[in-house]
Amino acid sequence: MIRRMSAEVPSEYFDGVTEVVVSPRAVPHPTRAEIYTLGECIPLPLEQEAPEAVQSRVVLYHGSFLALAQLDATFDWEQEGWETLTHELRHHVEWRARGDDLEALDRVAEANYARQDGDPFDPLFFLDGDAPVADVYQVEDDWFLDLVVRQVPSAVRFNWHGKRYVAEVPPQTSLPAYLLVDGVDEPPPGDLILVLRVKPRLFDLFRSRPLHQGAVQAVSDTRDEVP
Template sequence: MRLRAFVRLAREEFEAVPEEFRRGVAGPVVVRRSRRHRRIPGYCTLGMCVPVSTMFTLGEEHLSTVFLWYGSFVSCAMRDPGFDIAAEVRETIRHEIRHHIEDRAGSPALRNEDAAEEQDERRRSGLPFEPGYYRLGEREGKDLWRLHDDLFLEILLDHGSLARARRRGLRVEWRGERLRVPAGDLASLPAFLEFEGEGDGEEGGRAGDLVLVVRER
């Protein structure tokens, strides 16, 4: 998609959001270049909601500006043939406006979700990460959290159970299936063990993964 068409699309999607939700939000400002993460290879920022300091608002309603990085969308589309730029623009704009609404209300939910997503990318990239990051996601049930389409199931083992699992492996019941974890995968904890397609996904979309997080109690 050419830059001019991208700018037009971004404006249309921004204005498609009801005005009461856009109150106090400026933009979208489209930046031609990509915005890459300083420490995570291949991780691009698509958009950002930047609040204006209250010292510049003169007591007016909380103001924010939505930025979109055109180059990041193009980079993702080049790497992934299934990357739908139009759909991602729509989702990103709504995501950033939600940031504005939650920041104005003092809610940390979306900021926590973004922080958890970044830590998940660090884990997948083999970089140091905060091991309890998945708990910033949406709580789905006892010992179960969601990050987008992926589910994280926390398994706490006492010292004796861990010793047995390190000799014999571990079996976990999940939605009528028995998942097997080899003993060697439990050498160091916490262990993050992925089972592809065992999570949830949007209808017609990618099935998420189940990540077993094995920790010592």
């Protein structure tokens, strides 16, 4: 279906698109239930400075389409597929016109690779990622939930894909902290990370604190509100 639709799109929209692929994954929205990401335009690292050198991969998530079809008997695969494909191709055209934004994304991606490989990185790099809602940031397949605190809490309550969770914070945790979350019902394709940090102060510009990295187990929260 997607191959047929791609043939109907003017060829100039594919300039710089390395491939259009269908992934089996489902990508849930970080805070809202019954909402899924149907597709993404993923910019690739710049090899040249010229905007025309920008390349992207367009990915459509079959698992997300399937999840929505199971929720809605009137779900139109053809219409949603066409709208998602053309929407992501428009993103690619926009990226090619904004080289500076792509360079910033490259820096964020490089910092995230360093995190994954255990190399030093700027703990605040995720703030330059995509933010679909306040205090929630996406860097490629990884999601960061940003919490500014006065001190290390004993537990953290948060919302993920429309459900409330609570996670006990290990007593040895120090600030700032990256806590890898396990236990949510519909995890993202990559990591889900709780970021605990204090509000930046002037002397933080001259003295950095070591980053604590750990893991927490999330369970359903029965309280009425999520802070």
